[in-house]
Amino acid sequence: MTQLEQLRTAGYDFLIDIVGMDWGPDEGLGVIYYLARSYDVADTISVKAVAEGGRENPSLPSVSSLWDVAQVYEREVHDFFGITFSGNPDLRRLFLRGDWVGFPLRKDYDPSVNHVPHTDETFREMDGEGLFAGDKYVVNFGPQHPAMHGVLHLRVSLDGEIVRRVDPHFGYIHRGVEKMCESYTYPQILHLTDRLDYLSGAIDRHGFCLACEQALQTEAPPRAVVVRTIFDELTRIASHLLGWGSMCMDMGAVTAFIYAMRDREKIMDIFEETAGGRLMVNYSVIGGLASDIHPNFQRRVREFIPYMRKMLREHHLLFTGNPIARGRMHGVGKLSLEKAISLGVTGPAGRASGWVNDLREVAPYAAYGQVEFKQKIRTGGETFDRYIIRLEEIESSLHIIEQLIDNIPDGSYAEKTKAVVRLPEGDFFQRVENARGQFGIHITSKGDKTPYRVKFRSPSMVLVGALKQIAPENKVADLIMLGGSLDYVIPCIDR
């Protein structure tokens, strides 16, 4: 704790992630903190802490007073490993129900004790003691709600039309991916990474491949590196289009959604031709790509760039310039830079608050080092900034693709890897910039063909933390729009 305090004072103000660990009966339970400085997010350090009190009463001091985001990270570790964080005010279950027995990510967890429940979770189990005490009007928003992007459940305390407090509930799509990874081989895990943040599927998978390649000390051939980068950027455009379309729909503009989906289909066609899948491209593999690009790929992408530019202008004309839309977005939901950093809000939402955090520029991986690219920064931190930055990022993605598409190197598309991939012993951490922010992958390997522990850092989880921060004092109708402007993907949060 004191060491962490020192680091915090020394400028490590960005807590990237807290990884809960079960090192086995000898070493016990604990966590790994990943930290960085907000002005230099490329440079990370990790701190390991072993919990005291054995397996019965493991406990660690809380760091939620140093970093806001730690509150929810610690709750997650508590949920999965049963570690108590003294000083953390709220340690309810985060993903699992209040009546769940045991801690699933511990190595000695017995899955046969929990069955599919038949009754609803009670509000008492959800809220704990006194969370909404004194609030007159509390409404449920989700988990099955058309305007909620996925199955998030918000408990919202209202005062008339004004939101007083928001308490998000996760776990309605908690699929236990991290535990499953422990019994899957590395190539098998790749299929799960696609399905976490399905709108950035190709990017997340790329990240996992990079983590494995870093551990194996190999590199994908140059052709694969460039094609992967193009795929990442196309995925980002598709994701931003959907994010834009659904945000506009949240504000009542259904036409925008139809337009966005129309443009997105062009990208789906390109993906399908080369990789065989529309949404789940399943394209990167450890050591390269699953197959070579289709002969039409370059031509199609070249055609897509001017098309998308033209459509972007149309989108601006259609919605950005609309006085009603502007009126609703300006000055609403301000997220300050300090809060964005303390909450770990990376990605477009963080950059809209003025935080320089785009890994493509500050810590270039894949082919980003070879291209001219400047990340988009805005300083307002308002809903409008978060809205417009996505459209601007589509433009910069097009610019990246433009530079790469004619320069795909010849050669093989994949390095030969052994049928069974074994990572050397150790901890590995890799981050990539997906459409929502920094997606992190932590792998602990003991040299087997399956990992010992895998943890994903979800950029969407912190976005819900940001919603909790910016929603109060706004109208309940704007809550939906604020959620749209943050553009989170729930299965990535729940994992």
Next chain:
Amino acid sequence: MEISRRTKIKNIPYEEFNDNEYLEKYVAELQQNGTNVILTSFSDLINWGRSNSVWPLTFATSCCGIEFMSMSAARYDFSRFGWEVYRNSPRQADVIMVFGTVVHKMAPVLKRLYDQMAEPKYVMAIGSCAIGGGPFKSSYHVVQGVEEIIPVDVFVPGCPPRPDAILYGMMQLERKIKVQNLFKLPDQPKL
């Protein structure tokens, strides 16, 4: 054949559909239980209306939901089949389309939504997750297919299924609706 005439879908001949045996068996079963399937034209008229305006309740939990969005957008456009009025309240919906993984915490919610729907009601399980847990079958928190919770009429496999596959699944449901008798609906299967 009588069934093929009654379950006609525009532009697709009866023989080109898969799983016709299921439909024939289903009709035989209905008749055995005393439901007169060879119906009057009045009943046919009702079923014609019913099968062409099935209002879905969307229950999209994850990735497959994005393909549902594609399906509702301009290119695949499921309004062509009269399905476009997707309802967000179970009280107004005829079919619940389950897209995506259903996990333990979500299971009671799905069951409650199903219970709240008015009869006659149908269920489509779309994507391998809804069918049997899909890629997450070995997880500690995933329901091994929605059939554990609610009875399913149509399964659409895929991870995710293409929008065309979902459209095809919807046509299969239409055919099933067309052979039923609204005034003497079969009992809901017991789970």
